Structures are given as C-alpha cells and as structure tokens.
Amino acid sequence: MDFFERQRQVKRMSFRLVLLYVLAVLAIVAVVCLAVAWALGAFEAPAAELAWLMFWTAVLTGGAILLASLFRTIGLRAGGGKVARDLGGVLVPEDTTDLRLRRLRNVVEEVALASGVPVPEVYVLEDEPGINAFAAGWSPADAAIAVTRGALDRLNRDELQGVIAHEFSHVLNGDMRINIRLIGLLFGILFLAIVGRTFLYAGAFGGGRDRRDNQGSNPLPLIGIALIVAGSIGVFAGRLIQASVSRQREYLADASAVQFTRQTSGIAGALKKIGGLETGSRLSTPKIDEVGHMLFGEARLRSLFATHPPLADRIRALEPGFDPAQLDVLARRWRAAPPSGLVEDAAMGLSPAEQGGQLPDQDTRMAVRPDAVAASVGAPQQPAYQRAESILERFPPEILARARRGDTAPSLVFGLLLSEQPEVADSQLAALRERHGEAAVADTVAAAGWLTGLHPLLRLPLAQLCFPALRAHPAATRQDLLGTIDALTRADGRVSVFEYALSRLLHRDLYEATYDTPPWPVRTHSLATCRNAIASLLAVLARAGHPDEASADRAYHVGLAMILPGQPMPMTAPQHGVLALDAAWPLLDGLAPQDKSLLIQAVVAVISEDGTMTVTEQELTRTICGMLHCPLPPLTTLPA
Structure with missing residues (x-):
C-alpha cells in the first residue's frame, strides 16, 4: 500500500472513529437518562415533566462528555512530548554519554533522515522494564518517540531499529493524529465513571446525620451507580473503538518496518523478546486505558478487546514458518540469562560506520x-537508511553538537538560509541585526562560514537535526524564530528556489509545532x-x-x-x-x-x-x- 492510499484510509478511519464515538455517547446518554428518571421516580410523573427531565439530563450528560473530551484534547495540544511526559517519560539529553541512549538517539535520527521528516523528540520511560514504544503527536512537526527502559536494555540495534521504524510508519501515515485524538475522546467517555464514583461517595458518606436519616429519599447513590454503569458502558465502548481502530494498523506498521529496513529479523526479534521475557510489553502506568492503542505491544495481559493482534500472529506474518513453541524455548533460556542488547551488538559486530556508504559527488546525475x-x-527503504548513516558520518562533531543545542541551533538555521549573493546576504544580515542584535549576526556569519561548501545532501538533513532544539524553545521564542525566518526570506526577493523552499519548510514545521495546524486554512x-x-x-x-x-x-x-x-x-x-x-x-x-x-x-x-x-x-x-x-x-x- 502506497503513502497516498494510506492517506485515504486514514481519512476513512477518522470518519469511522467519529461515528463510533457518537454512537457510544448516545448509548451512554440513554442509559443515564433512564437511570436518573428511575432514581427520581419520574416515570410516574406527567409526560411533560418526564420529557423535560430526560431532555436536561441528556444535555447535561452529553455536555459533560463533550467538555471532558475537549478539555483532555486541549491538554494534549503541547504535542507528543506532553503524552510522553504524562507517562513518566524523560527527555534524552543531546549530550548524553550513556551508550544505550546514544544508540537510541542515533537510530531515531537515522530513521528520521531516511524518512524525510523532522527529527522528533526522544523520550525514555525509565521505570518500565517491559519492551514497548510509541509515537505521539498531531503531525511530524510536533512528534515524539518514546521507548521503555526494557527496550533499551534488551533489544539489539537491529531490533531497536525495527521498533523505531514501526513507530515512524505511524508518524508518516498520519496514525498519530488519530491516536492522540482517540485519547481525548476516550477520556470523555470514561469521565462519567469518575463522576459516578463521586456521586456514590457523596450520597453514601456525605451530608451528616440528616442525610442518613433521610437516605430513602436521597437519589445521589442511585444516580452515582447509574453513572458508574454508564461509565462501564463507556469503558466497553472505548475498548471496542481502540480495537477496531488499532489492530489492523499494527500489521501494516510491522510490514512497513520490514519494507523500510529490508529485513525481518529486527522487528521479529523484538516481538520474540516480548513473548519470551517475563515482563513482556506490559506497562505499569495507570493510564493504560488511554494509551494502549498507540503502543508497539499490548500493555496488559490479553483481553477480549485487545488493541493489538496476537503476538504469534504478528511474528508469523513476518516469518511464515514461525512455531509459537519457540517462545517457550526462549522463555526458558532467558529466565536464566536475560538478553542484553549491547552485548548482542558487540557479538554481531554492528557498526554504523561500516554500514553507511559514500555520498555522491555534487555533479552526479541520477536517472x-x-x-x-x-x-x-x-x-x-534500506538504501535510504544507509544514506542517512552516511549523512550523519559526514557532519563534523562540532556541527552535530551545535545542531542539537537550543542556544546554537538557531544560528545554524540562519546560516543555512543566508544567501551566497553578497548584496542579498547584506540585506538578510541587516534584518537579523534589527531583530536579534549584533551577537546573532556574528554567530550566523560564523555558522555560514562552517557551512561553506556543504554538500547539497547535507543541507535539508541539517535543518531536520536542528528542529528538536528549535522546537524545545518556549512558544514566544519560537514565534520570534518564525518572524526571523520570514524576514530572512523576504529581505531580498533574489533568493534561490531551494533557499526559499527550505525557509518555508522550516517556517511551516515550527508553526505546526507551536499551533498544531499548518499556517494556512x-x-x-x-x-x-x-x-x-x-x-x-x-x-x-x-x-x-x-x-x-x-x-x-x-x-x-x-x-x-x-x-x-x-x-x-x-x-x-x-x-x-x-x-x-x-x-x-x-x-x-x-x-x-x-x-x-x-x-x-x-x-x-x-x-x-x-x-x-x-x-x-x-x-x-x-x-x-x-x-x-x-x-x-x-x-x-x-x-x-
């Protein structure tokens, strides 16, 4: 399935998601209306009074669900990093010396460069020993990739690359937007159960002696029970929606990871380790019900409405001859000596420097x-991954370090946009001086000097590598960066098409990272x-x-x-x-x-x-x- 067909599928899936949500809300509202009418004895009242009670109960219940969904969705507007932090994720620092974290950052950067999207933020769920991962965000511009500590410790580089490639397929295909929207919708559906427990507690334990003496006429416990029942229906509906939206996408993402990396051993090996290790892919976070649909592996023991296909079926789709009994053999072996990803890397002699190739000459023409x-x-596909590895190798360490730091990445971006025509560059530097002062001009001129003669294949990747550092700035600083990029573009109309397109791409990605929508309707x-x-x-x-x-x-x-x-x-x-x-x-x-x-x-x-x-x-x-x-x-x- 190609990218454009997948985009059409995502639109159809969004429509189905909304339809299922509306049906679930209608069912919950109906249950609450009936329960409230029964609790208040309204079935014996005149029809007009019953209809009036039903109407306002439906309005209040539906409004509560919609407002809760809206509240949760607005809370996620900060992007994929917000989801990762809510689950206990810790941002991987740009200057980390931890070998596992450096390997993770390198793999994510390679896959991003090979995919042609901005490098996402990278998080680790430090307290999760199971093997799992997810991608979250409204668009590639505000995406975050998170992996568990178990994935870092247990997976070798090929397996980690397979998992990251699986998550990037969700980034590329637009699944992330559905996933994060689903979190907001499910919160609204589950919200009634929380309100129901509050009502039940208030009715049973609140109000002092008078309430105890008059308990027979107190409707709060009955209403609370009704809301809990309605919330249970919401949980049931939410699980059904998660399963219907998620399961087939996991097969597609697994297949995409194989297509991307051109080898099945990586992602299949990760799935086997999930099946063979005691911790599996389980998570301990209490927010499993919210995020289970967006994870690499099932976050809890299998249930009727599992968000993922059976593990053996996923492995068999990758390796048709796979026998599920192999998982028992692996479990016995790893019970005595759990696998170590770094040890396996050393045994396989994995070295990114050996895998990459040379970049073509600048005057090379390709059919x-x-x-x-x-x-x-x-x-x-695999050649693109090899090219990405070659690209990372070609950057001097000091440029890579500056691209990953929030205080130095802007000058690199401004240097990329600086025209080679002296009169145009003078106009751009004047605009930069007016907005940021002389120090910014000096830093940009120095950066432009380092970038002189930069291979054309390195310009767009450098912008991609700078992006996480730019996005990490506060919203006000990002707004200033947007204005500066515009000013550099418009300082003089005589800029090359590539310089113009690169500046607009940077502007659009920063805008989307700030406002969760493109800079146009x-x-x-x-x-x-x-x-x-x-x-x-x-x-x-x-x-x-x-x-x-x-x-x-x-x-x-x-x-x-x-x-x-x-x-x-x-x-x-x-x-x-x-x-x-x-x-x-x-x-x-x-x-x-x-x-x-x-x-x-x-x-x-x-x-x-x-x-x-x-x-x-x-x-x-x-x-x-x-x-x-x-x-x-x-x-x-x-x-x-």
Missing part, C-alpha cells in the same frame, strides 16, 4: 522516473481550483532549473500535461518570482492524496526534463514534497 519518485513518498481543493497555483509552481521550477527560455518552456509544458492534460496554460513568470508561491501552498497542500501524487510527478517531470536529476535538484524535490506533507526519502537508487 529518475516521475511515477517511481511519487511511489517512494513515505516509503523509505486546512481545506480540501480540487485540481480545477488549483490550476493557477499549479501553473505558478511549475513555472518557478522551470525557470529556475533550465538555462534558456525554450528548455524552460518545454519542461513546463511536460509537467503541465502530466497533471492538467488538455488544459493549455501558457508559462508566465510570476510577478513576485519565487515569493509568489506563498499564495500557492495553501491550495496545493489541500489537494486530495491522489492529486498530490500527480503533482509530485509533474514537479519531477519539470525538474528532470531530460530524465535525470542533480543532487541539488533531488534535494529541491524533497523540500517541495515536504511542503506538501509528502515526506520523500533520499533518492539513492536508479528507478527501473
């Missing part, structure tokens, strides 16, 4: 096919309503990538015929050059998934009119795809 590029969106658009925006994008790319008017016009029309066949539109230079695309992104990002696939194919056709791409053109393509929320892995192979 591409538009449909093959579109098919690779959201589907990183989220609306659905058709190709017909986007004709002018499509033409503007293709015209900008054609003029930027081809030396003469004739070849630019030819490339433009090749791309136009691919996405808007039979709709001739002459190529005209946008009035404001590359800045004209600011008006295009809200329209293009609102295209349906299949239309986005066509647009990416058209973009590739324009950029590679001769059927090949330079390294710089590859990164421009990846940046454009990022603006469309279509993460494109590094292009490392020659599509056949």
